[in-house]
Amino acid sequence: MTERRVEFFRHNLTEEDIALATDVMRSVFLTTGPKVAEFERKLSNYLSNGHVVGLTSCTAALHLALLRHGIGPGDEVITTPMTFCATATAILQAGATPIFVDVCPHSALIKPEDAEKAITAKTKAIIPVHLYGRMADMRGFAELAKPYNLVVIEDAAHCLEGQRDGVRPGQLGHAACFSFYATKNITCGEGGALVCKTDGDAAWYRSARHHGISKNAASRYTGSYQHWDMDMMGWKYNMDDIQAALLIHQIDQIYGYRRRRQHLEQLYREMLADIKGLEFIEPPAEGEESGHHLFTVLLPRECSRDAVLNSLQERGIGCAVNYRAVHTLTYFRESYGYRPEDFPIAYDIGCRTVTLPLYPKLGEDEVRRVCAALRAVV
Template sequence: MTASLAIDGGQPVRDSFLVFGKPCLGEEEEREVLDTLRSGWIGTGPKALRFEQMFAEYVGCKHALAVNSATAALHLSLLAAGIKPGDEVITSPLTFAATANVAIHAGARPVFADIDPATLNIAPENIERAITGRTRAIIVVHFGGLPCQMAEIMEIARQHNLTLVEDAAHAVGARYNGRLIGNLGNLACFSFYANKNLTTAEGGMVTTDDDAMAERIAVYRLHGLSRHAWQRYASRRLMLSDAIYPGYKYNMPDLLASLGIHQLRRVEDGLLTRERYARVYDEAFAEIPGVRLQPRPGDGLNRHGLHLYVLVLDLAHFRVSRNQIIDSLLAENIGAALHYRALHMHPYYRDTFGYEPEDFPAAASVGESILSLPLTPCISEQDAADVIEAVRKVLAGYRR
């Protein structure tokens, strides 16, 4: 007999709620933050610079520029690439709204290219079909941390003289053909939001080998000024700052960078832990009818970043919608989440650009059938067991 679901009044699997994406912060971060507070300088300064240098060395690129979000990183990348009104930027419809929003912020039109339904990443052949005379850039999304087919996409960008931006918000630590994500396209943009593999509470980073783009981003991110506050303060003499561009307030303060310095040192160990729990999930879910997993490379050269562990449901096997299934998991005290509804199904993109669900059928289908499960280095063996028990319980309770 199937156990009564908590949403229907039954006993939940857990007594306490398992938070999705709980950050793993330790004494090193606490000491560094306290040191920053006591230093008298909490804005953008020496620790942000140190974090940038560490991150550039980690991913293997010339420049890393810290900003206050991945959204800012993406926006500045398009501006540095010269994207302007009338241009088109191709991206995936299965992503967070910011990926497409930044094209609009730059005055361009976001153009979607459908995903590969197996990998959940943008399909190179669909990018090729979406290119027009107005296309100026491609933003690829490494969904969940799984690298896109970068060799094919880089060749498309080269042939059509397009700027290639990587939305690597999920992909800290991910590898493609032996190279860390962050030095493949022209620019790569990372998120350090609270639930990411590396967190600064809020924050992001742009990486690039292009000196001119790096210089533009450095100026754009802080009001378009030629010198920022720390440069003026550290000089101990009057140093005038000129407004070169109409810039933005996108800088990362030292208080946040203090977290990043130590978070970066833990990325590789954290990814090993994520992989261990992901293998436990894989074994538990692989044989459940109506459940499909995102593939993970196992060849040693390519590595999934495992920011997200997702299930894609075949809803023909269940009596209720994906949303009801997530609600039921939440009632079992499991912090399940949704990443993402396809953007062309959202009112703004649907109404502004006249999109229909069938325009990008793979993204539309996945966007109505995908869910994410808790997976961080902070969860315990018992937490993982509770996730498995709750998923089995809920899916069994709703099976046709």
């Protein structure tokens, strides 16, 4: 009998999640309303921090955070090339210029001391990326930002659950941005959120996510009709109640899901440790908590990654690449003249990395199949 394919990812939506979303679809109200508000309160309680604003994506969150803090044309924003391209394109959407800084070869994270070398008179913000589930050094970035009066916006798309040096996402930065994309640790297919600190910031984000108008649909049509006004430029970035309904109960499962992924990652590391030339991104330090969002290996340099990817897929193993370094993508090469060697560590990681399946529904026997397949093709 043919073995079942090991999918790259399987979501954790339960009948309870689906039932709550179905209840919304049977109700009168579908767009931003009571379920979004419930989700925002619940996620804020989980993060023990600030105000949560539900949005359509992490990209939207990054874009709005930059705009809220006055980042625009003529400004530079320091970030990492070892990330999804949206980190950089959000900077471009704000009218600013991304300035890349190479990453640590062991963690693939940007470090404060390297970011400081890239600061110029035009630098207005830094976007550290919490990659693969591990947090960047937020205490270091917060200290770095003070003398230069820089805004720090966290790309926490991979790191809802993370903790480092006693700090969680959003506690030291001006804003932290999250993703609930289809392959994220909690998901509604598409979706995102932003956490901020003040009532004023939250009110601005809630207006900006909905065209800049003064009242959303729920407040306009619940009870007596209320006229609305548009008093600022805004965008169409508002999360809807169907998305929120899918997320509400998943928040209760975050801890258990994280522990399961942590166990599976450790199993991978043990079973793959003896493959010559295969390297790992370093695990979390003692006292640090990773979200264990992705498990990526670095292939031996003599391997053809495309051949490995194709061979794994032929053996029924789902896999991906997270990520090719942003500065090597065609748009950034042609627009800014970047060469691969400009950021050699990110380039090396981007050429060698292969992401293996990692999710709570993944069985230990499936991990063994993945490891056996990788051993065979490497």
